[in-house]
Amino acid sequence: MTSQTTATVASIAVADGVDVKRGDLLVSLDDSLALAQIGKDKAAIERDQVTLDQANRNLQRTTALVKSGAYTTQQGEDAQSAVNAAAAVLNVDRAALAADTVALDKLKITAPFDGRLGAFAVSTGALVTPGTPIITLTQSSPVYAAFTLPQENLDLLQKSMAAGTLSVSSRPAGDGGTAMEGKVAFIDNAVNTISGTIALRAVIDNPNGTLIAGQSISATVKAGEKDGLTIVPTVAVQPRTDGSVVYVAKDDDTVTIRKVDVALRVGDKTGLSSGLQPGERVVTEGQGNLSEGSKIKLAGEAASQDGKSKTRGTPVADAGTGTAAAAESVR
Missing domain, CATH: 2.40.30.170 (Efflux pump adaptor protein, beta barrel domain)
Structure with missing residues (x-):
């Protein structure tokens, strides 16, 4: 919120950081000059109202005398013109009062909506000009x-x-x-x-x-649900300019980079609509160190009865290449 006019800060009505309602007074600027101008406007309205009333009485008398033939038509038109001029002056006075009332309202800075205040950027006695920051109000x-x-x-x-x-x-x-x-x-x-x-x-x-x-x-x-998706850890999916890819761990302990279509992401799981089959293994760490055909050693590798390795999901360094990778089974 900023000041819309030039004046000095007369008082600050609330404390920093409080909750306020729409219309609550926040800051009062010095209004002595504005009040004096409004008093002047009201006095001008009273004066020119008297002038208009007198002009209307003169018009009534003149109209009667014109009808009787004692006054000319020109005199009747002059009397009407005097009434119109007095009414116009009175309208100018009223417009000036309205404008000065708006100026007075700008000296009262109020909350435009319900919200919470920040810290005031001004203090009592400070001179503000149009655009001077006063305080931040957030809904x-x-x-x-x-x-x-x-x-x-x-x-x-x-x-x-x-x-x-x-x-x-x-x-x-x-x-x-x-x-x-x-x-x-x-x-x-x-x-x-x-x-x-x-x-x-x-x-x-x-x-x-x-x-x-x-x-x-x-x-x-x-947003809804989709059936028939292959679910992988979100960290396994790598964004690229032409889409998304995953690093698939093959049976010979090498990786192949495969483009996939992402259908949904929910937290640490991502659903793929194509590009991967359930049961395939994907690399979940260290993808930046791998390229097509890179040799890897699966994390937590342990021998099984059929001679194949299984993954435990903990990354280990590959002594042969110096790269690190982790793999998880797709579910």
Whole structure:
């Protein structure tokens, strides 16, 4: 919030950081000059009202004398013109009063909506000019929560949005408390080509002020369900400019890079609609050190009865190449 006029701060009505309601007085600026100007405007209205009243009485007398033939038509028109001029002057006075009343109102800075204050940027006696920052007021309930999702989810998101069922559960990042429910109100009109994500915004009731402006949140969007997906750990899916890939651990302990289609991501699990079959193993760590055909040693490797190795999901270094990798079975 900023000042709209030039004046000195007369008083600050509330403390830093409190919750306020719409219309609550926050800051009063010195209004002595404005009040004097309004007094002058009211006096001018009274004076010019008297002039108009006198002009109307003169018009009545003149009109009667014109009808009797004692006055000429010109004298009657002059009397009417005097009334019109007096009325115009009175209207100017009233307009000046209205303008000065608006100026007076600007000296009272009030809360435009319910919210929570920050810290005041001014103190009593400070001179402010138009645009001088006064204080920041943020709406505390409801709040808008902005987040992004992979563009692969866009079709499902749009269908759920059209059906009115696109909702979100959110909580402060790292907070294991009860999630707050909300509705997704906005899906951006363009995909971020660098990150491959689409921006969304949800409206969330925040009655206790748990969420504050600029805070990081954890959001889970409820957009619907898809059947027939292959589920992998989210960390196994690597984004690229042309889509997403996974590093598949083959039976000969080498990796192959495979392009996949991501259908859904929910927390630490990602659903793939194509590119991978249930039972195949995917690398979950150290992908940046691997290339097509890289030799790996599976984490937690142990011999089985059939001579094949099994994975425990703990990364170990490959003494042969110096790379590190971990693998998990696709479920």
